[in-house]
Amino acid sequence: MIKTIGRNDLCLCNSGKKYKKCCEANHSSKQLVEEQNKVLQGLLQEFFENHPRPSEQKELVKWKDQVENILVPLYGEDKANGIIGDIFFFSEHVAIWNSFIERKILEESQTQLKQILNSWINPLFMAGRVLSISNYRAKVCDVLSGTVMEIEVNESFSVEVGNIATGFYLPDVRVGNHFLMVLNSLTIAVDVNDDSISKLKEMYDSSELLTVPDFYKHNILAVYQILSSGLLGAEQVSSTVLEKVEELENFLIEHDLKSDEFIEVFFHHIEPLAKIPQEAIAGAIQFAIDHQFIQLEWNLEKTAHYFSVTTENATRFKDELDAFYHTAMHNKENDEEKEAVYAFEVGTDPKGNELQNWHLYMHLKNATISSENELKRQMEYYHSKSYEPKTKAENAQLLAYAAYTSTNRTENLEKIQQLDPTNSDALLLEAEVETDLKQKELLLQKAIASSKERFEPEMDVAWLYVPNRSYLRSLFLLGNFYWEQGRFEEAFPLYYELLRLNPGDHQGARYLAVSTLIALDRLPEAESLIDHYEEELSDNAFYAWFKWSIERKKKILSQATQALYVRAVDQNPYVKKYIKKQYVAVPYPKSLVITPRSPEEASLIWTFLAPTLNA
Incomplete structure (x- = not known):
């Protein structure tokens, strides 16, 4: 027989309280927490599944390119990639995370969930030493501030007393002001020596930053570097490997050479070796020369002589590295995604896509467009279609763009000026080859005056309106003309004007x-x-x-x-x-x-x- 219990009956747990105020309430509360946890976990999953977005990919690649050489040797590729992503989204570009959370706050109807999400703006970064563990909770003390917090631990995230857990956390205001949830990936250092902690504290004390969070934000890579000495797991890299990688990189720096792919191949090859041979650097350099990773006119004899090793030993290591490289390349052949290499364009010439943008602008400038969708369709249609000039001025501008990429940039200068004597790019090209400094200055000033007549200052982003670029280009070149001569008082107002007109500073x-x-x-x-x-x-x-x-x-x-x-x-x-x-x-x-x-x-x-x- 099943005994039922009414809400006003005494609770069966013998607490002396009515059921509705005892186990029923606890059960309901637990149910609510579980439902909220599902919502919060779903929200985190949504963020990680949808980021990086295509618009964020370029910045993430830049960031990765800058820091992976620091982190991969210390943490291994998989762990380093997790750290790189966390720093990018939760520190360097935390606005992406904050914007996502702010949207979720607006969509959420439950008051308590709104409170939790509000506390998730600007995630907390901490390097904390584990003080004690009880009931799946660990007390953790920040190594710099001394603040003690509690974090949740389980079988998938195990720590021991004395370990240092480093990473990003989110507050859980349901539990209390000092309870944190792990945001994504943590690194666990099991045996960090006291000197490392002392070094971190000395850095903070001498940094003149007022708060520990500010220090972490400005020195986050240094924190990961210092605390990598006691890293948990098989990804720890020996100091001998790191020294060899550093020796190789120093050689490349000394000879003005660079190849990230070569450094990565070398690192992954020597990492598991029980002993790194003396001829490793020599063999690696010859391997890089043979595979054209670096441009260095050395033969095997010269390379071996430079590093004081025999050609036989250098060849042996080169062949071993070559075999490793080909195996690694074979394993990558079926990868759908190829890692992007970030590069950026600098210079005074029109940017690589300006001519294409000019063609598109000319197609659309007189079009009647009534909606955003229609604009999108028109842009897609004309995106790769060349524009046929209809006036002398348009023909002159098209020839001017062609001149910038020509071997003889002034070959058609006279023709351009005949078609349009006011074409500012023609004046800039003429100034480029002018040897008389006074005449050169006059030509640049004339280009500014001519292009200013067509400049549209009311555009939200001056640079995005293609006809504006000739004026911005002319200002830039006159500024550089003064700067190169040390006429800094005359140069700065021009640069300042450029930044005022185009704060995004695409130039x-x-x-x-x-x-x-x-x-x-x-x-x-x-x-x-x-x-x-x-x-x-x-x-x-x-x-x-x-x-x-x-x-x-x-x-x-x-x-x-x-x-x-x-x-x-x-x-x-x-x-x-x-x-x-x-x-x-x-x-x-x-x-x-x-x-x-x-x-x-x-x-x-x-x-x-x-x-x-x-x-």
Whole structure:
């Protein structure tokens, strides 16, 4: 016989309370929590399944390209990829996560879930030492602030007392102000030595940052580097492997060479070796030469002689690395996704897609479009269709675009000017070959005056309106003309005007503006401009070296100057040689595609830096 119990009856658990206020209430509360947990888990799953979006992919690739060489050797590829993604979405570009959560808050009707989601804005990062574990909860003490929090642990996320758990967390206000849920992936360090923790604390104490969260945000990679020494699991990399990788990279830096793929192949080959042979670097370099990973005119004898090893031993390691490489390539042949390589375009010439955008603009400029969908259809239709010029001016502009990519850029200059004497690009091309500085300046000024007549300042984004670009291009070139001659007082107003007209700065005028301000000793303004634009991940090396130059101007031998130098070298080590040997800086390029942390990027950084050190 099954005994039923009424809500007002005494509870069967012998608590002395009525059932409705005892086990029934606890059961209902537990049910509610379980339902809420399903909603929250579904929300997290939705975020990770839908990110990165296509619009975010480029920035994520940039970020990965910058940091994977730091993290992969320490954590292994899989774990490093998790860390890279977490830092990107929850710190560097946390606005993506915050925007997602804010939308979910608006959609949510339950008050308590709204409160939970509100607390999820700006996830908490913490490196915490586990103090105790009880009932699937671990008490964790932040190694810098001393704040004690509780986190949930289970069989899939196991920690022991003394471990350090590092990663991002989300508060659970249902449990209390000091209870955290793990957001995504954590790293567990089982045996971090006291020196590492002391180093982290010294960094924080000397950082002049007011709060621990601020310190973590600005030094998050350093935290992961320092705490990698006690990493849990088989992904720990020996110091011998790291030293060999560093030795190889230093050779490449010394010879102005770069190949991330080559470094990665070398690392993965030597990582499992019980002993790394003396001839490893020599054999690896010859392997890279043979496979054209690097451009170095050395034969096997020269390579072996440089590293003081025999050609036989160098060849043996080269062949082993070659076999490993071909096996790895074979395993990748069926991969649907190929990893993108991030590169960015710099220079004064029209960008690579400007001509295509001009064709599209000319097709659509007189079209009657009544809806967004119609605009989209028209753009898709005309996207790859060339426009046939209908006037002399249009024909002149098309010829001007062709001239920028021609071997002889002034071959059709006279024809362009006959078709349209006011064409500003023709004036810019004429100024390019003019040797008389006064005449060159007049041509650039004339190009500005001509193109300004067609400039539309009312556009939301000036750069996106194709006819505006000739004016912006003319301003940029006159600014560079003054800058290259050291006429910084005349150059800066032009750069400032460019940034005012086009705050998104698709041309890169901000770098020359910062260089100009430092050369003029207007250091607070230079720092302010860096602060305004530093959110862009691809600029790390440029800004790092600018900050060093600013601090050097303030006090050349200070500890702060040295610390900034070390950080800048980490962002692009190829710049060291330029500073040491004081090479003559190359002019700002007409058109160049460069990758981060490369010799080409270093050359451009030196172009910006040289005037600041000599002024």
